[in-house]
Amino acid sequence: MLEGPDGPVVVVGVRGGLGHAVAGRLRARGHGVVGVARRASPGVDVVADLTDRRALAAVLADTRPSAVVVAAGVSPAECDSDPETARRVTVDAVLDLYDAADAVGCRTLVVPSTSAVYGDARRTPADETAPPAPGSRYAELKLAAEEGVAARLAAGGGVRPVALRIFNAWGPGFRRSLVTRLLASTPEAPVALAGLDSFVRDYVHGDDVAALVAAVVEAGDELPGVVNVGSGEAVSNRGLVAALGVRHELHWVEAEPVASWSCADVSLARRVLGFAPRGVADAVAADAR
Ligand SMILES: NC(=O)c1ccc[n+]([C@@H]2O[C@H](COP(=O)([O-])OP(=O)(O)OC[C@H]3O[C@@H](n4cnc5c(N)ncnc54)[C@H](OP(=O)(O)O)[C@@H]3O)[C@@H](O)[C@H]2O)c1
Known part of the structure; x- marks a missing residue:
């Protein structure tokens, strides 16, 4: 295992789609992983809420990790329904974790940000x-977390924060993804698609996101503070059902069109971290094998 002086990697939110994928990838690469979640289940080593500052500080003091990956978070809907909790989880807890990581000499903190910081009215792929x-x-809130950890570093913090602006992650465990919903659709419960050509997103497979996180954890000292994590492929709803429909029976209806466009420029991740994300069609084919 890649431990010893380097220490294991603490993954907070290990029961979620991202946390599960990241923990699996890190273990497969020989890292020791300490899985933290707020509920016990297989793969969870410590039960603790992300907002429990003392509990998280104790985990870090006990395990002396080389990196901490925050894979927990609340949904956009939860941010609107309970803004106070959302701020505690998304911003305050991440800054507390930065401080706890700094106190034990941890090298890297991976922060889950989002493509939503760019808005969704662009017509060209966004770079950082x-x-x-x-x-x-x-x-x-995601932007506030990015800025908060960057300020900690600028003020002399010893942990390098890397905020991942994740686009639309999909694959096993990504419950909210449109891809997941389409694959689970039935004639009785078709998915409503907000326009076939006007709604465009960048879908990145969870395994590719996990590979990028592993690359961040294993990287040398020089790392950008913000990195896009997408596939770099702009996919309309029409393109999405075409790609998925090659291997799956889908059930959908066209709803009122929504004009919304979002896609990543992933040049930075390719160059600095050797990121090689797949488009939807290739990832669907790989999953089917
Ligand atoms: N999936 C995407 O496309 C995407 C895109 C951009 C950013 N992100 C960000 O990436 C992170 C992971 O997303 P995901 O897709 O993996 O979401 P997910 O499957 O819903 O997982 C989120 C996890 O966070 C945990 N959690 C929530 N509040 C917590 C708290 N107070 N303490 C401890 N754990 C808590 C949940 O725990 P329970 O299992 O107990 O509910 C859940 O396991 C989130 O921060 C999300 O905003 C995701």
Whole structure:
């Protein structure tokens, strides 16, 4: 196992789609993983809430990790229904974790940010220099977390924070993804698609996101503070049902069109971290094998 002086990787939120994928990838690469979640289940080593500052500090003091990956978070809907909890989980807890990680000499903190910080009205893939245009409370809180950890580093913190602006992750465990909903659709419960051509997203497979996280954890000292994590492929709803429909029976209806466009420029991740994400069609074919 890649432990000893380097220490294991603490993954907080290990029961979620991202946490599960990341923990699996890290273990497969020989890392020791300490899985943290707020409920016990297989793969959970410590039961603790992300907002429980003392409990998380104790986990880090006990395990002396080389990296901490925050894979927990609340949904955009939860940010609107309970803004206070959302701020505690999304911003305050992440900053507390930065401080706890710094106190034990941890090297890297991976923070889950979102493509939503760019807004969704662009017509060209966004790179990390695109001006933020958060259009929701969820996006605002994610941006505040990015800025908070960057400020900690600028103030002399010893942990390098890497905020991942994740686009639309899908695959096993990603319950909320449109892809997951389409694959689970039935004639009795078709998925409503908000326009076939006007609604465009960048779908990145969870295994590819996990590979990127592993690359961040294993990288040398120089790392950008913000990295896009998408496939780089702009997919309309028409393109999505075409790609998935090759191997799966889908049931959907066209609803009132929504004009919304979002896609990543992943040049930075490719260059700095060797990221090689797949498009939807390739990932669907690989999953079927
Ligand atoms: N999936 C995407 O496309 C995407 C895109 C951009 C950003 N992100 C971000 O990536 C992170 C993971 O997303 P995901 O897709 O894996 O979501 P997910 O499957 O819903 O997992 C989120 C996990 O967070 C846990 N959690 C929530 N509040 C917590 C708390 N107070 N303490 C401890 N754990 C808590 C949940 O625990 P329970 O299992 O107990 O409910 C759940 O396991 C989130 O921060 C999300 O905002 C995801």
